[in-house]
Amino acid sequence: MKYRDSGMPEEEVWESFFNPEVTLKLLEVNKDIGDLLDIGTGYGTFLIPAANLISGTAIGIDIDEKYLSICKNVVAQHQIKNVQIINGDISKEVTLHEVAKLTKQVDYISLFNILHCEKPVELMKQAASLLGTGGKVGVIHWIQDETPRGPPSHIRPKPEDIIRWGEEAGLNLKKQVDLPPYHFGLLLEK
Numbered sequence: 001m002k003y004r005d006s007g008m009p010e011e012e013v014w015e016s017f018f019n020p021e022v023t024l025k026l027l028e029v030n031k032d033i034g035d036l037l038d039i040g041t042g043y044g045t046f047l048i049p050a051a052n053l054i055s056g057t058a059i060g061i062d063i064d065e066k067y068l069s070i071c072k073n074v075v076a077q078h079q080i081k082n083v084q085i086i087n088g089d090i091s092k093e094v095t096l097h098e099v100a101k102l103t104k105q106v107d108y109i110s111l112f113n114i115l116h117c118e119k120p121v122e123l124m125k126q127a128a129s130l131l132g133t134g135g136k137v138g139v140i141h142w143i144q145d146e147t148p149r150g151p152p153s154h155i156r157p158k159p160e161d162i163i164r165w166g167e168e169a170g171l172n173l174k175k176q177v178d179l180p181p182y183h184f185g186l187l188l189e190k
Contacts, residue, residue, distance in 0.1 A: 017149070017182055017183070018046075018179075018183070020048075021049045021053070023046070023140065023179055024049055024138075025053070027185050028136065028138070028174075028175070029053050029054060029108060029138065030054070031055045032055070033053070033107045033108045033136075034054070034055055034056035034105070035054075035056040035057050035058075035059065035102075035103040035106050035108075036054050036059065036106070036107065036109070036110065037059045037109045037127075037130065038059065038060045039061050039090050039109060039110065039111055039114060039123075040111070040112065041062045041067075041071060041085070042062060042064075042071070043070050043071055043074075044060060044071030044075070044083075046110055047071065047083065048071070048074060048083065052080075054108070056103070057082050057083070057084055057102060058082060058084075059083075059084045059085075059099060059106075060084070060085050061085075061088055061090055061099070063087070063089050065087050068085055072085055086099065086102075090127075091122070091123075099130065105132040105135075106131055107131070107135050107136070108135065108136045108137075109127045109130060109131060109137045109138070111123065111137060111139045112138070112139070112141075113140060113141055113183075115139060115141055115165070116141070116142075116151040116155045116157060121165045124168070124169035124171065125168070125169040128170050128171055131190045132190070134190060136188065136189050136190070137166070137171055137188040137189075137190075138185065138186070138187055139162055139166075139186040139187075139188065140184065141156065141183060142183060144156055147182045148182075159186060162186055166188040170190060171188035174187045174188060
């Protein structure tokens with residue numbers, strides 16, 4: 001399912017909003033993580049740095065081939081061996097089978113700037129179903145204040161919304177962090 005479009009900017013603009021490595025470390029992406037699944041990977045802004053931080057495979061899923069082709073080019077150019085890319089929809093069974101071919105257990109799922117979708121609880125339940133016990137879900141999203149990009153503020157979830165949705169999906173809040181100037185982060189655990 002293609003989620004509500006929030007106007008993905010050009011890659012250089014997009015990457016100026018984040019320090020991906022710092023963000024990932026704050027959300028506990030490290031060598032203790034075997035396989036990581038990045039849902040809505042886009043340009044690979046977080047997927048590629050995550051591959052350098054984890055001990056297993058970083059799997060990126062996106063429905064938009066245009067963004068994935070950019071990500072694939074960066075992976076090939078830097079000869080990153082532990083990245084796998086799937087062009088697919090996480091809500092479809094065929095995509096879940098593709099994930100299952102790559103990993104027996106997902107230890108960490110990133111849901112970065114995606115929970116403004118129409119059915120966030122379903123997405124979080126889907127993510128939780130892919131995790132083993134003790135698995136983690138990292139979330140970042142746009143703050144409610146005025147920002148230079150991002151979805152309209154009326155569809156931006158607040159941290160308390162995401163915490164509640166996580167609980168409905170069987171996930172508990174482990175950590176909340178500020179990611180200035182435009183984002184917040186949450187770490188949820190199964």
